[in-house]
Amino acid sequence: MMTTNLLWAILLYFLQPVFIIGLIYxxxxxxxxxxxxxxxxxxxxxRTNFEIKDYLMKGLLPGLILSMVSIFLGIPxxxxxxxxxxxxxxxxxxxxxxxxxHPLFTFSISSILLYMSDRFEVGLNLNKLKPLLNEKLFNLDFELETISPLLNNILIFMLLIxxxxxxxxxxxEENKVFPMLSDSKRGKKVAKYPNKILWVLPMAIIVPGNIIEPFAKWWPLFNIGSERYALVLLPVLVxxxxxxxSQLLRIAREKIQKDFINLFLVGGIGVIFAYFYPAVSIWLTGVLLVLGIFVMYRHRRREKMxxxxxxxxxxxxxxxxxxxxxPAERLNLSIGDLILTINDIDMESRAEFNEVLAYNRSYIKLRIQRTDGEIVIAETPLYDDDYNNLGLLLLDE
Structure with missing residues (x-):
């Protein structure tokens, strides 16, 4: 029975709409x-399908860590x-x-919507779905005795993520960021890099047992004080x-990280304050949502300048x-580098590059200018299974 319950819990995780639509995306x-x-x-x-692999695998360890924190702290x-x-x-x-x-946005918006529905007494009207859902769903009481502690719990999860x-x-990894070409103001082709990050985080959370019990009497419940709770595995998209x-990929990423660190510190101080004054939780949620949008806006401003x-x-x-x-990765080439010479021949076009490479398919020597201006020499043997030349894309006039 325990094995069957575990299999059902895992199946329910994969069948949730947010997981399926995220996978399709x-x-x-x-x-x-x-x-x-x-x-x-x-x-x-x-040729790798890293988008799907990252979606499914990248959140496993963070999800485990977050779940352990959630269970240890008993945050419902x-x-x-x-x-x-x-x-x-x-x-x-x-x-x-x-x-x-990111939960910085989705958690905040969800909390604000929940607060508004509670404030204006807007209930969940599921009558149209009644033929598709368990009859017991309509007997559940979703009323919240106090919403501020709940909002503070959500803030804690949001900041941890x-x-x-x-x-x-x-x-x-920079080699997972693929370029798109666009025209500059001077009519020349330039590369831009859309960073599309999406992974699913399996998060074990504690929910009131009276919500789970009507659907699955077999679901294991436990007590926290006088209340009964259940542990549920939920997919959270990040x-x-x-x-x-207009910036180096590494520099742009580091600046966003720095902004997120400052936002985390502000949120952490706010959560501590909200613990003693729960009524400020909704205001803190709104502030963090605005600051998160500002971080992304600030990045766009840096790009334009x-x-x-x-x-x-x-x-x-x-x-x-x-x-x-x-071979390009073996040569330690990075996005933004300039290839000045190949086998001691100056490079001015991709046609010249391909011609020199075709002349000698067993060995290559490059003179490279890094993004910081440093000049380095790199060399490597080439093998029969090295396809697509060196495994790099080049931009010339």
Whole structure:
């Protein structure tokens, strides 16, 4: 019986709408990248389906950590809030992709909607879904005795996920960011990099037992004080979408991280204050939502004010993509580098590059200018299975 219950709990996790729609979005994001690569670069440059793999796998360890913290602290949430969260996340994902799918936004908006529904006594009207749902759902009482402690619990989860996101951004791999081409004001092709981050975080949360028990009497319950609770595994989507073209990818990411750290500190102080004065929870939620939007707006302002980093140079060929597990990666090439010479021959066009490479398919020596101006020499043997030249995309005049 215990094994059956566990299998049902796992199945319910994968069947939740927010998980399914997030997976569909990751799949179409993968297909869009492959289609763009073939149309504009005449090759499926990165053959891995990292979008789907990251979606399914990247949140597992953070989810485990967050679940352990949730269980250890005994922080309860309500099913009503999570229903609103699912609806909010799905709407935002369909309207704007992963741009505002981070819990910084979805949790905040869901909490505000819950607060408004409680304030103006707007109930969940599920009568139209009655033929599709369990009859017992309509006998449940979703009324909240006090909403402020709940909002503070949600703020704690939101800040913990924000902290995990800050650490995860440090490990973001540049070779998973694929370029798109656009025209500069001077009519030249330049590369820009949409960072579409989306992964699902399996989060074990505590919900009141009276919500679960009518549906599944077999679901294990436990006591916290005099109240009975159940442990439920819920999918939480963590996403961001920001484009980089006028800053170095690493610098842009570090600046967003710094802004998120400052936001986390502000939120942490606010949560401590809200613990003693619960009524400020809703105001803190609104402040963090506004500050989160401001962080993304600030990034866009920095992009507009900076010079384009990934355009053609007066000398050499600009590297705009590096394929994982390729000779280019062995050469330690990075996005934004300039290839000045190949086998001691000056490079001025991709045609010259391909011609020199075709002449010697067993060994290559590059003279490279890094994004910080440093000149380095890199060399490597080439093998028969090294496809797509060196495994890089180049931008010239």
């Amino acid at each position: 990751a799949y179409f994001n993968h297909k869009q990248r492959v289609k763009y690569s073939r149309e504009h670069f005449r090759v499926n440059f990165n 949430l309500t099913l009503e809030w999570y229903l609103i969260y699912q609806a909010t996340t799905i709407v935002l994902l369909l309207l704007g992709g992963s741009r505002f799918i 924000l902290l995990l996101t800050i650490f995860m951004m440090k490990k973001q 996403g961001l979408h920001y484009t980089v073209s 900076a010079n384009i980093q990934y355009g053609p140079a007066d000398i050499g060929l600009r590297v705009i993509a590096v394929r994982p597990d390729s």
